[in-house]
Amino acid sequence: MKVYLDNSATTRCFDEVAQLxxxxxxxxxxxxxxxHHKGVEAxxxxxxxxxxxxxxxxxxxxxxxFTSGGTEADNIAIIxxxxxxxxxxxxxxxxxxxxxxxxxxxRYLEDQGFRVTYLPVDGQGRxxxxxxxxxxxxxxxxxxxxxxxxxxxxxxxxxxxxELIKKMNPMTAFHVDAVQGxxxxxxxxxxxxxxxxxxxxxxxxxxxxxxxxxxxxKCKVSPIIYGGGQQKGMRxxxxxxxxxxxxxxxxxxIYQNLDADMERLYALREMFIQGVSQIEDVKVNGCMGDESxxxxxxxxxxxxxxxxxxxxxxxxxxxxxAGSACSSNKPQPSATLKAIGxxxxxxxxxxxxxxxxxxxxxxxxxxxxTLNEMIPELRRYKRH
Amino acid sequence: MDRxxxxxxxxLSEMPALYRSMQDNRKEMDMFxxxxxxxxxxxxxxxxxxxxEDALVKQIRHALKxxxxxxxxxxxxGRIYVDAVSAFDFEDTVEMLKKVFGVSGICPVIVAEDEGFxxxxxxxVKYIDEIYPDKHKTFKVAARRARKNYPLNSMEINxxxxxxxxxxxxxxxxxxHKPDIMxxxxxxxxxxxxxxxxxxxxxxxxxxxxKAMLLLSGGIDSPVAGYMVAKRGVKIDAxxxxxxxxxxERAKQKVVDLAKKVAQYTGPIYLHVINFTDIQxxxxxxxxxxxxxxxxxxxxxxIAEHIAKETECLGLITGESIGQVASQTMQSLAVTxxxxxxxxxxxxxxxxxxxxxxxxxxxxxYETSILxxxxxxxxxxxxxxxxxxxxxxxxxxxxxxTEKIEELVQTALDTDELIxxx
Numbered sequence: 079m080k081v082y083l084d085n086s087a088t089t090r091c092f093d094e095v096a097q098l099x100x101x102x103x104x105x106x107x108x109x110x111x112x113x114h115h116k117g118v119e120a121x122x123x124x125x126x127x128x129x130x131x132x133x134x135x136x137x138x139x140x141x142x143x144f145t146s147g148g149t150e151a152d153n154i155a156i157i158x159x160x161x162x163x164x165x166x167x168x169x170x171x172x173x174x175x176x177x178x179x180x181x182x183x184x185r186y187l188e189d190q191g192f193r194v195t196y197l198p199v200d201g202q203g204r205x206x207x208x209x210x211x212x213x214x215x216x217x218x219x220x221x222x223x224x225x226x227x228x229x230x231x232x233x234x235x236x237x238x239x240x241e242l243i244k245k246m247n248p249m250t251a252f253h254v255d256a257v258q259g260x261x262x263x264x265x266x267x268x269x270x271x272x273x274x275x276x277x278x279x280x281x282x283x284x285x286x287x288x289x290x291x292x293x294x295x296k297c298k299v300s301p302i303i304y305g306g307g308q309q310k311g312m313r314x315x316x317x318x319x320x321x322x323x324x325x326x327x328x329x330x331x332i333y334q335n336l337d338a339d340m341e342r343l344y345a346l347r348e349m350f351i352q353g354v355s356q357i358e359d360v361k362v363n364g365c366m367g368d369e370s371x372x373x374x375x376x377x378x379x380x381x382x383x384x385x386x387x388x389x390x391x392x393x394x395x396x397x398x399x400a401g402s403a404c405s406s407n408k409p410q411p412s413a414t415l416k417a418i419g420x421x422x423x424x425x426x427x428x429x430x431x432x433x434x435x436x437x438x439x440x441x442x443x444x445x446x447x448t449l450n451e452m453i454p455e456l457r458r459y460k461r462h
Numbered sequence: 463m464d465r466x467x468x469x470x471x472x473x474l475s476e477m478p479a480l481y482r483s484m485q486d487n488r489k490e491m492d493m494f495x496x497x498x499x500x501x502x503x504x505x506x507x508x509x510x511x512x513x514x515e516d517a518l519v520k521q522i523r524h525a526l527k528x529x530x531x532x533x534x535x536x537x538x539x540g541r542i543y544v545d546a547v548s549a550f551d552f553e554d555t556v557e558m559l560k561k562v563f564g565v566s567g568i569c570p571v572i573v574a575e576d577e578g579f580x581x582x583x584x585x586x587v588k589y590i591d592e593i594y595p596d597k598h599k600t601f602k603v604a605a606r607r608a609r610k611n612y613p614l615n616s617m618e619i620n621x622x623x624x625x626x627x628x629x630x631x632x633x634x635x636x637x638x639h640k641p642d643i644m645x646x647x648x649x650x651x652x653x654x655x656x657x658x659x660x661x662x663x664x665x666x667x668x669x670x671x672x673k674a675m676l677l678l679s680g681g682i683d684s685p686v687a688g689y690m691v692a693k694r695g696v697k698i699d700a701x702x703x704x705x706x707x708x709x710x711e712r713a714k715q716k717v718v719d720l721a722k723k724v725a726q727y728t729g730p731i732y733l734h735v736i737n738f739t740d741i742q743x744x745x746x747x748x749x750x751x752x753x754x755x756x757x758x759x760x761x762x763x764x765i766a767e768h769i770a771k772e773t774e775c776l777g778l779i780t781g782e783s784i785g786q787v788a789s790q791t792m793q794s795l796a797v798t799x800x801x802x803x804x805x806x807x808x809x810x811x812x813x814x815x816x817x818x819x820x821x822x823x824x825x826x827x828y829e830t831s832i833l834x835x836x837x838x839x840x841x842x843x844x845x846x847x848x849x850x851x852x853x854x855x856x857x858x859x860x861x862x863x864t865e866k867i868e869e870l871v872q873t874a875l876d877t878d879e880l881i882x883x884x
Contacts, residue, residue, distance in 0.1 A: 393706060459746055
């Protein structure tokens with residue numbers, strides 16, 4: 079049995095998505111900017127994508143900008159907002175547990191003379207609204223908070239934060255990195271006061287290299303890529319038509335059955351957590367129940383280095399991710415794990431399991447059984 | 463599936479001939495269609511000389527397979543020529559030739575039809591102008607008349623061409639002792655013109671010195687050690703010890719990548735990958751922890767020697783340098799060496815780290831070597847490993863292993879994974 083539990087890294091493409099993309103690449107391969115029939119054909123796919131995504135988010139089609147993925151969407155949202163609004167203020171707010179696509183972009187803006195506040199989180203990885211309230215000032219042009227944490231699965235109080243931000247400073251834009259949340263939850267930007275929302279296709283069984291940014295019409299954002307003026311000048315460059323078609327198809331499929339799928343995934347997660355809690359000295363990081371995403375479980379296994387556990391599991395055809403990408407030569411413990419105040423000797427012993435709609439009960443059982451056998455064995459050997 | 467296999471599956475059948483276009487930017491090199499290969503040391507090997515020359519020809523042919531274009535490599539009149547018989551990339555070809563051991567110099571040659579002496583003079587004048595825009599140089603003409611029915615003899619060619627050049631370029635001067643430009647003109651079936659010598663790597667052609675087994679770890683030192691021994695004409699095979707799940711597949715891929723870099727100089731390398739986990743764990747369980755590394759290394763040497771003997775290698779090569787780490791003190795080296803019958807070559811023994819790094823940068827292994835993947839020597843290393851091991855004590859502790867170790871070593875040898883890297 080091959081058990082792929084690294085779905086927060088990337089997911090298997092839906093067959094329908096791959097087929098549709100093949101069709102776009104080989105049959106309807108026109109450039110949507112071309113005036114002839116081939117171009118019109120290609121444009122149909124873009125329209126289909128805009129319609130589909132606008133319907134899922136309950137937004138206007140004009141508010142969708144296709145990008146090369148989550149990272150680019152985050153970059154446009156953050157740098158673009160900063161560039162367009164720097165006369166109104168030079169202060170931005172984010173959290174300590176964002177994805178590098180946000181954190182590193184913020185660091186870049188700091189080098190450019192902007193001021194950035196990094197909100198701390200509690201032991202479960204949630205921000206406190208009081209901290210956010212205190213941080214917002216007249217100068218604040220953007221708040222960026224992730225929807226679902228990619229390492230521990232914690233959900234942030236997005237709707238409450240949106241409400242608070244607009245109450246404190248109506249001019250402040252609200253960006254949400256929903257790369258791990260889209261396709262798992264129903265997210266309605268206008269109701270949650272979200273101005274900017276980043277999404278990636280390959281986390282929801284779509285292709286790599288494509289994603290989108292939702293941008294509220296009223297929100298002022300400068301482009302960061304210049305060229306032929308496609309997508310109303312917001313993101314120049316010939317549209318990635320097969321990718322965009324695949325993104326839309328994947329979104330359509332993932333939202334088709336969302337409630338039933340999520341119910342099943344939460345049950346699997348619960349079962350998995352129950353199972354691993356039986357193993358001595360294994361700790362689950364983050365939240366329980368519906369305060370967490372349904373698809374991520376972060377475990378700290380005392381006395382076993384995450385890389386070793388990862389390769390040992392790989393040996394039994396179970397694919398997971400090390401909680402913090404590190405090696406003995408260059409230890410770089412993850413910022414998220416540090417921010418939730420995890421013990422120092424557990425930092426390098428943390429591993430992430432992430433599920434998808436393809437994950438089955440049998441796979442979880444097999445994984446539990448394997449962990450039960452493997453962990454005591456691996457604990458015998460260690461560095462002195 | 464290794465990387466090669468992954469890439470092969472997706473590669474399109476028609477690869478565009480990208481590199482052809484590069485030549486358009488290199489007009490001035492287009493005139494060279496041949497290279498004269500100079501070899502220093504192998505010239506003096508007496509009756510064995512032809513063996514060395516044949517090996518060199520073989521190595522050059524092998525190296526040029528990776529270049530765009532078709533080449534003929536021929537041995538005539540005690541010289542080796544590389545003739546391009548199709549369009550080719552001058553720079554890539556020179557880079558490749560610079561990696562063939564035994565080559566001491568590479569001379570780009572112009573091959574011209576014999577259309578009479580007057581035309582030859584014109585060609586030489588043009589040649590000098592193309593290669594040396596600055597004419598404030600001294601020169602000497604060195605003609606060689608292999609085709610004896612040519613109307614002028616060597617001395618006459620020297621003086622007359624010299625005169626033509628002096629007339630054409632008044633700034634040039636003759637210096638027969640230490641000229642800036644040594645212009646060679648060889649009269650054969652065609653006329654060969656050359657004056658520049660690009661230095662080669664020296665050494666001796668790989669394959670003339672037998673074969674040795676390199677212990678390749680993934681660090682900085684061992685690829686350099688392999689390079690240095692190969693330079694003396696020795697063919698290289700390699701052995702790598704991995705310890706899954708404690709070392710990752712990426713660590714193994716890194717070693718394959720390193721072997722590939724070394725193989726640019728040595729020709730194809732047979733890389734043996736040995737699964738060392740069970741042996742390592744057994745030693746961990748049975749022996750004092752501070753002796754783990756040294757005992758492990760003794761088993762690595764035993765296994766490497768076993769494969770070496772089976773594959774007709776005449777020695778082992780390691781990247782050890784005295785005192786670099788605990789397992790490379792004089793005492794540790796003596797204890798590790800004790801298990802081997804074959805000679806163990808340690809070409810870096812007297813090198814400082816910086817000197818080794820310098821060579822690794824030159825042969826382009828450094829960047830790969832410093833990728834941060836753990837190898838099996840570091841995963842369970844003790845905080846304070848023994849630096850002055852005592853052979854008697856080590857041997858006594860190895861007694862603890864008698865029950866199962868032979869079986870484990872045999873299993874490791876039986877599951878040897880062979881990767882041919884070129």
